Amino acid sequence: MDAQTLENTAKAMVAPGKGLLAMDESTGTSNQRFEKVGIPTTVEKRREYRELILTAPRLGEFISGAILFDETIRQTTEDGKPLIKVAIDAGIIPGIKLDTGAKDLAGHPGEKVTEGLDGLRDRIAEYVQMGAKFAKWRAVITIGKDIPSLGCLEANAHALSRYAALCQEGGLVAIVEPEVLMDGDHSIERCYEATEKTLHILFDRLYTQRVVLEQMILKPSMVIAGKDCPQQASVDVVAEATVTCLLRTVPAAVAGVAFLSGGQTNELASAHLNAMNVRFKDILPWPVTFSYARAIQQPALEVWKGEEANIKEAQKALLHRARCNAAARNGEYSQEMESAV
């Protein structure tokens, strides 16, 4: 794969007015989300749901790429069309989750390291053969008493960098996702410190592993107070803290920044992204967009409930969030858009 092709793919993933749809929930996560709304946790229901998403009319107007799970990339629509082909025909670039999950980090109670490096070169070759153009790997960083530790940050940065280098060697754009979790009652200041340290160490390791920054997308969490913190910062404060943190840590050569939503409400995830693009558009060195899972999918899942009769309404709900976030990518989102469903 030549360098220019990877750079072009990365640019297309963060194109104006578009962002990424994360639909790569592993079976366990998908089951948890289905159970909450009473949907049977079967392979067939997951297939139906992913078909509902990828066949949503006009999705490709707002979604540049979709991150798929291994099960999904091998599935077809009810009438036999490969789901990856459905994405491509809708103008959506197909990507694949490559990590195999976050596991307990030995010697570091309460912390995780993401696994999946063994055999990765061969898995990449298979997914490239199937038509994937980019990949994703997520590291999980927890804020708590005396954590995150240096050991956790270094182990995850090492794995993310090895993964990204293998992707580029094999012909995939790498989405590098270090997620600082919102779980807990920590302040926005603590989140800032943890995120800054995470990103400093990560970009040091990406350099060491010779990862080409122009061929990767950073998928960070926003700098935000923990879910249980009584003092939640305003939209403007979150936007400013996040942009400040990224400007201090993320090289300008990175192809783009695509945030995860991390458990924020749908509307706040849109509002925060919008505020960054409105207030800092003149100084952001990279395109700043979304790579949301819950903040795009959740309303659709709740409308669908696993019933065929609800598919069209669920697709409308999905498209609404995709449209709101695509507007936020351009700094054109407004609260009024929420009532225009």
Ligand code: 5MM
């Ligand atoms: C879709 O969820 C992804 C992780 O799934 P597993 O934990 O099941 O492996 C996750 O990486 C997701 O892509 C991002 O965190 C974005 O999701 P949110 O919901 O935070 O926007």
